[in-house]
Amino acid sequence: MVQAVMTIAAEDEAPRVKGRSRLMRSPQFSSFVILIILLAVFAVADANFLSPLNISNMMAFLPELGIIALGMTLLLTAGEFDLSVGAVFGLAPVVVMLLVQNGGVDIGVALLAGLVLCISIGAINGLIVTKIGISSFLVTLSMLLVVRGAALYITQGFPLKSWDQPGFFVTLLAGSFNIGSFRFYTSLWWFIGLSLFAIYILRYAKLGNWISAIGSNRNAAVARGVPADTVKIWLFIATSVLAGLAGMISAFRISAASPVAGTGYELEVIAMVVVGGTALTGGRGTILGTIVGALMLRAIRNGIVLIGVPGLAYNIFVGLIILAMLILHALLQKNAARG
Amino acid sequence: MMQDVLRLQNLQKSFGSVRALKNASLTLREGEVVALLGDNGAGKSTLIKAISGVFPVDRGDIFVRGEKVSIRSTRDAMDLGIETIHQDTSLAPDLSIARNLFLGREPVNFGWLGVFAPLDLAKLRKAASELLKRVGISKKLDADALVSTLSGGERQSIAISRAMQFAAKVIILDEPTNNLGVEETHGVLRFVKEVRDAGHSVLLITHNIHHVFQVADRIVVMRRGEIVAEQTVADTDLLTVESIITGADMSALLKEARAK
Known part of the structure; x- marks a missing residue:
């Protein structure tokens, strides 16, 4: 298990015991336990929490932030992060829909233009971070302002006309279907598919070995011939493209694009990733943890509203729960280091 | 006569106006441990970085087994059978x-x-x-x-075995015993001998002259970007080497001190 931070090299333990205890001590496992506890608490506190309607609601939101979180996990594992994802989430659908509504461009071409835009934003982030050597915090913070500013300027600050053109792409990204009394969106398939792909990349592919090595000790990876800068640039591009994809999914689902959509998502996404057990300092990433983290933040946001925490107070609780999770991870890791 | 595995001829490298390497020439034979000594700033790390492909030299030739080669990247160096193990940048702890x-x-x-x-x-x-x-x-x-659970000495051993595994002709060890305890240091030095006995050539960069006398066959001393001395260990002693490194005649100083 690559992601298992808590490896114990005790010689006298039988391999099986070691395997199990490694899993139980892994950060994604402790996050998973907390998630179950939270779900149980919310379910007991409010019967509607597990109602089909509420679960359907949570599942509709989950993929949008979750998809960005997958890219962010890989990026964080390689030792960088991206604060411009929320802004890209807003800009991509604004550009695509403006091209169609005002420019009369075909939707396919417009989506392609949106893809090129996201690739460019990611590439610029990556190139400045790796080739000029400015920290990703500063580069992507500036990019956040540029991208958000661009979205506001081209729309003059107003949301676009609502989207009234159903079609192949809308169905592909935001179609919905019913299973019993649950209503799901196709975006859930995207999230599941992309999650499986990300798990494969990080744990089983050669690329994942490189990503972890770069985040763990960049010089060592470079000395072994790993093209660290190239890998990082592509991860910035992937994260940006995923943010744009999530933005499109969201805009199609609610049939509207707004220049302020996705405001604050960058921090919410980073919170999902680190709550899941990925190290902010790089080298240790877990996609399973990120999925748990995404579920957890969604459940918290939904649950505390349901149990009657006043709307204006709920960020207090979200913040405190995140903090508690991080303290837990830190203590577990300290404990592992001692053992 | 043992074959020359690595031969460096008149290597030169400048960084701006600083001449880090001036005409450095060096030969490494099959199955021998050569210690590269020198004070800070003598040009040792510039020399090994040039051999391991971190940056190209300005002038001069590198021969591997008699063939002239050009080393432009760390990958090139590895493909030629040159593995470099840096102080603590060799392994990814996670x-x-x-x-x-x-x-x-x-x-x-x-x-x-x-x-x-x-x-x-x-x-x-x-x-x-x-x-x-x-x-x-x-x-x-x-x-x-995970490597993060290993001690410093174990990490060095892992890094060295990795170099051996790829049948490296030349293994460059950059300060392998830095930050290690006494016992671990001896472990690593013993390992260096085993590596040599297995037929690999080792270029050992170190500050510690005592270690050199334990494992090296030859000693090469650098000062201000130049190679100022080259001797077999059998033909020299600690004081002589020390005086070459610092440029002061230690044995003369010692004699003087004794005379007083």
């Missing part, structure tokens, strides 16, 4: 021993998938265990253990 051993040269299935190809985990683990066994540390270490 990766397992097995994954570290094959970092950058991972065995994969479906190689046509490029970087997306799946690692051949069975082969990876098997090769790692065999390697650990061969270098005699299998009893203590599990190939799946």
Whole structure:
């Protein structure tokens, strides 16, 4: 298990015991336990929490932030992060829909233009971070302002006309279907598919070995011939493209694009990733943890509203729960280091 | 006569107006340990960085087994059989021993998938265990253990065995005993001898002259970007070497002191 931070090299333990205890001590496992506890608490506190309607609601939101979180996990594992994802989430659908509504461009071409835009934003982030050597915090913070500013300027600050053109792409990204009394969106398939792909990349592919090595000790990876800068640039591009994809999914689902959509998502996404057990300092990433983290933040946001925490107070609780999770991870890791 | 594995001829390298290397020439033969000594700023690290492909030299030639080569990247150096082990930048602590051993040269299935190809985990683990066994540390270490759980000496041993595994002709050790305890230092030095006995050539960069006399066959001393002395260990002694490094005649000073 690559992601298992808590490896114990005790010689006298039988391999099986070691395997199990490694899993139980892994950060994604402790996050998973907390998630179950939270779900149980919310379910007991409010019967509607597990109602089909509420679960359907949570599942509709989950993929949008979750998809960005997958890219962010890989990026964080390689030792960088991206604060411009929320802004890209807003800009991509604004550009695509403006091209169609005002420019009369075909939707396919417009989506392609949106893809090129996201690739460019990611590439610029990556190139400045790796080739000029400015920290990703500063580069992507500036990019956040540029991208958000661009979205506001081209729309003059107003949301676009609502989207009234159903079609192949809308169905592909935001179609919905019913299973019993649950209503799901196709975006859930995207999230599941992309999650499986990300798990494969990080744990089983050669690329994942490189990503972890770069985040763990960049010089060592470079000395072994790993093209660290190239890998990082592509991860910035992937994260940006995923943010744009999530933005499109969201805009199609609610049939509207707004220049302020996705405001604050960058921090919410980073919170999902680190709550899941990925190290902010790089080298240790877990996609399973990120999925748990995404579920957890969604459940918290939904649950505390349901149990009657006043709307204006709920960020207090979200913040405190995140903090508690991080303290837990830190203590577990300290404990592992001692053992 | 043993064959020359690595020959450096009149290497020159400047950084702006600083001439870090002026006409450095050096020969490394098969199965010998050569110690590269020198004070800070003498040009030792510039020299090994040039050999290991971190940056190209401005002028001069590098020969590997008599053939002239050009080393433009760390990859080039590795492909030529030159493995460099830096002080503490050799391993990724969050990766397992097995994954570290094959970092950058991972065995994969479906190689046509490029970087997306799946690692051949069975082969990876098997090769790692065999390697650990061969270098005699299998009893203590599990190939799946994270490097972050290892001691400094164990990490050096892993890094050195990785170099051996790829049948490196030349293994460059940059301050391998820095930050190690006494016992671990001896472990690493013993390992260096084993590496030599297995037929590899070692270029050992160190500050510690005592270690040099324990493992090296020859000593090369650098000062201000130049190689100022080259001697077999048998033909010299600690004081002489020390005086060459600092440029002061230590034995004369000692005689003087005794006379008083």
